[in-house]
Amino acid sequence: MRALTAVALCALLFACPEELPPQPPPRPTPVTVAMLSDLAGKVTLTRDGASNPATNGALYEGDVLATGGGGHALLRGGGREVELLENSRFTVGKSLAELSLDVGELVFLESDAGAYQTSLGSVRPGAGARVKLQAGGVDGGDTFEVGVGEL
Secondary structure, three states, X not given: OHHHHHHHHHHHHXXXXXXXXXXXXXXXXXXXXXXXXXXXXXXXXXXXXXEEEOOOEEEEOOOEEEEOOOOEEEEEEOOEEEEEOOOOEEXXXXXXXXXXXXXXXXXXXXXXXXXXXXXXXXXXXXXOOEEEEEEEEEOOEEEEEEEEOOO
């Protein structure tokens, strides 16, 4: 009888599997904001805190691109092209319409005649205008200039 009770108890224990702790939800697939191409010179991509030489491919919100001397990169997304020039650092936003230039220069062709806020006020270039955005430290501060027309 004892043997039968022991067998029944063991069977009961093995029939009730141990409950596993809940697993974290899967990380959402990132949404491609732009495609990176036409790389020249030193171009670095920082994603999730890791910096590596940039390669042609997808860019996601929060990615940071930096170019060195002679560096150049072209970003295409949402019907817009943004050209990142040498010695520049750019943080990718939700779209290429969200221009977040930390330092350096970028150039783009305005597609929708939107307004841009600068330290000098609001600028609204016409559709088809070529716009150059510059950001750089001057005495510890940043200045932004937007030029419209031939650059």
